[in-house]
Amino acid sequence: MIPSAPLAVLDLTHLPILLVIGLAIFFGTIGANLFQRLRIPQVLGYIAIGLLVGRTGFELIGEEALARLAPFNFFALGIIGFMIGGELHRETFRKYGRQFLVILLAEGIAAFVVVTLGVMAMGMLAIELGWWPGGTWQTAGALALVLGAISSATAPAATVDVLWEYKTRGILTTTVFAIVALDDGLALVLYGVASVVAKQLLGATGEGGFAWAMGRAAYELLGAAGLGVAVGVGLNYLVRRGRDRNKSMAFIIGCLLLVVGLASALGMDVILAAMALGVTLTNLAPRRSHPAFEIVESFSTPIYVLFFVFVGARLELGGMAGWMWILAAVYVIGRSGGKMLGAWLGARWTHAAESVRKYLGLCLFSQAGVAVGLAILSSRSFSGDNDFMATLIVTIVTATTFLVQLIGPPSVKLAVQRAGEVGLNVTEADLARTYRVAQAMEAGAPTFAEATPVAQILPVIAHSEATSYPVTNRQGRLVGLITLAELKNSFAGEGLSEWLVAQDVMRPAPDTARSDEVLIDVMDRMKTQGLESVPVVQAANGQKLAGLLELRAVNHRLATEILRRRQIADSPESPSA
C-alpha cells in the first residue's frame, strides 16, 4: 500500500501563516502602487487588496489566519501611536493644549449627538415600517447610544498614513495628529457612559453600573498613559547610551512591543500607551531621541501594509438587509457631519487658525480599530436577550468602516492640499526626487564659445563661483568642459593665454545630464563618479547645451527651499491664510 502523500494539496483557506503575511504584504504593496498612480491615497489600495482576499472576496485569508494574526494589529497600532506621540512636543501643548482639548470635545460630542439622533430616528422608522422585527423604542435608543459613542472615535492609522504619504507639515497637520491621537480616549469614556445607559434602557442590570463603567474607562486610559510614561523614562535613559544603530533598533522595537504587549495583556488602551511612550521620549530628549523615531518609521511600512490589508480582509459586507444600508448611510452622514460641525465650532471658539477651522473636519472621517473593537465588545455585552441588536452593531460598524475608509483618506488629502501643507515636511532627497534637472541647474552659468581666447576667459572666471565651464561650438552644441585645474596649466607659459582658445584648454565632458532627468538620479551618478558638476543638455536636442548642474549650488538650492517650506509650515498663521 502506498503511504498517503506527505504534502496535501495546498488548502487555500488554511494557508501557512508566513505565506499569508507574504501574500498580504506583496499584493498590498502592488495595490497601493496602482492606487497611487490614480492619485488615490495608498491606504485604500491596501484595504482593497484585503477586501479581495478576505471575507468579502475570495476568502484566501481565512478566519483562523485573521485570528492568529490579530496581535499584529496591536503592533501596527503601537507604531502609529508611538510616531504620533513623537509629533507632540511640549511647546505645541503649551501653545495649543486648550485649543486641542476644546476641539476634541466638540468634534467627538457633536458626532456622538448627531449619530445618536439620526440612528434613533432611522430605528424608529424601521420599527414603524416593520423592517426591524421585535424592535422597540428602547432597543432603538440603546442601538443609537452605542453607535453614537462608537462614532466619536477617529482612526489615527489611515489618517496619519495620508499625512506621511504627502509629507505634510503645519498647524492643521499638528492639530490632526493631536486630535486623532486623543479621541480614542474620548470614545472610550463616551462608550462607557453610553453602554451603561443602553443597558438601563434594555432593562438589563450590567456589571456594576455607571460607576463601574467609568472606573473601567479610567483604568484603561490612565493605566495606559502611566505605562507608556514609565517605559519612556527608562528608554530615554538607555537611548542616551546607545551608539550602535542595529542594537538600538532591536532595543527600541523591543521596548515598543513591551509597552504594546503589556497594555493589551492588562486590558489597557494600546494606542494611548504607545503614544505616551512617544510623547515621553520626544519631550525628555528632543534631539537625541530623533533616531529612535527614524528607526521605528523605517521599520513600519510592512507592518502598516499588513494592518490595512487585514482591515480589508476582516470587513464582511455580504448579508446586509436593505434598510441596514440606509442605517449605515445615516451613521456615516451623521458622523461626518457631526465631526465637521464639531471641529468647526471648536476651532471657532478657540480662534484656531483658518486652515484648522476650514479643513480639520475633513480629516476626521477615518474609522477602524477602536470602533470595530468597541463594536465587538458591545456585541458581547448585549448578546443573549438582544442578539439581533448585538449583530446589528457589528454589521453597521463594519459596513461603515468600509464606507468611511473609502471617503476618509481622500478627504484628508483634499484638506491638507487646500490648507497648503502638502510637501512642506520634506528632506533634500525628497525634493531631489521630485525635481527635474532643469529646475536645479544654472541656465545662465558662464559658458564659452570654443574660439574664445583664454585671455578673455580668465576675467570671467575670476568673477564666477562655478568650478567648471561648458564650451560650445557655433551651433550651441556642447563640445567640452573647462575646469579650474585645466586652466591653471595655461598659466604655465608666458603669454600662452594670448593665443590659446577655449578649445585648447577644454576636455571632453566626463558625463552630461539631460534637462528632463530626475535630479536625484543625476546627483547619484555625479557622486559615484566624484563629479562636482556636469553640463546639462536639452531634452529635445541631446547635444545642445542647456546649462550647468553644480552639486554645491544644487545643495544650496535644496536647503534654501526646505528652509522656506519649514518657515511656511511653522509660521503661526496657516499657509492658506
Place this chain on the structure above:
Amino acid sequence: MDLQAYLQPQRVLRLHGQTKAAAMDELMDVLGGDDSPDIDRERLAAAVWHREELMSTGIGQGLAIPHVRLAGLKQAVMAVGLRPEGLGDYEALDGQPVTIVVLIAAPQGQHETYIRLLAKIAEVLKHEDCRQAVLTAETTEQAHQILTEWAE
C-alpha cells in the same frame, strides 16, 4: 623638458610649399606618415583646420604653432617646418609672414603634457637667437639639435 622624446630628427623639414595650406600638408604628411600608425591623416587634417578656423595659430614673430588633440593617439608628437622666405598667407596675429611652423598633436587624455609642450615651444622660439639659428642651420639634423638643446 626633453623635446627629443616628442620630436624626432626626421620630422624637422624644409617647407617647399609657398602657402599655409601647402605647408600644413607637408607637415601632416610627416606626422601622419607610415611610421605613426595611430594617426589618421584625415582626422588630423580636420582637427587642424577646425582649430585654424577658431583663431590663427600664427602667434607672431614668424612663429606658428598649430596644435590639436586627437583621440586614439598614444603619445604627443610634433613636426617642425622651416621656410626662411616666409609664408605670407598665414594670417599671423601680428600680420607678419611665418617662417617656422611647429605642428603638435597630443592624445586627448594628456592635457597637462600638451599645454606644457605648447608653452615650451613658444618659450624657446620666442628667442630671436634661437629662431635665427634654427632657420640658418645647414641641415635639418642641425636644426633639430639646436632646438632640443635650447629646450633643455
